[in-house]
Amino acid sequence: MRISFGTPLKYAHKSSVLPFMSAGRIHYKFVFNEGTADLVFQDLMEQSIKVAGGDRLGKTIIFAQNKRHAQFILDRFNKLYPQYHGTFAERVVCEDSRALDVIEDFKVSPSPKNGHKRV
Numbered sequence: 001m002r003i004s005f006g007t008p009l010k011y012a013h014k015s016s017v018l019p020f021m022s023a024g025r026i027h028y029k030f031v032f033n034e035g036t037a038d039l040v041f042q043d044l045m046e047q048s049i050k051v052a053g054g055d056r057l058g059k060t061i062i063f064a065q066n067k068r069h070a071q072f073i074l075d076r077f078n079k080l081y082p083q084y085h086g087t088f089a090e091r092v093v094c095e096d097s098r099a100l101d102v103i104e105d106f107k108v109s110p111s112p113k114n115g116h117k118r119v
Contacts, residue, residue, distance in 0.1 A: 032069065037076040045081070059106065067093050
């Protein structure tokens with residue numbers, strides 16, 4: 001598996017390659033793995049596109065497999081980067097009453113001071 005904005009990662013899961021079609025339990029162990037999430041976030045924070053002269057991360061959307069996975073991603077990000085807790089990343093799912101407003105704001109607003117992620 002390769003992240004397009006950075007270098008290949010060595011994932012924390014025993015297999016560094018996620019098969020195209022995998023059994024549910026194997027896939028969940030790979031996707032819901034704190035070590036893998038940590039490495040992906042580290043790569044994102046260090047290697048992603050910067051804006052404002054390189055001072056801020058560009059807007060980023062991270063797609064999750066389901067709502068539980070989205071919450072896992074958000075919780076993991078907030079644990080790794082407590083200085084941004086609640087101001088940098090946000091979970092948005094279709095059932096959120098303000099989901100469309102958040103998406104529209106994301107499309108038209110400039111990046112916040114520290115960047116902005118949507119899960």
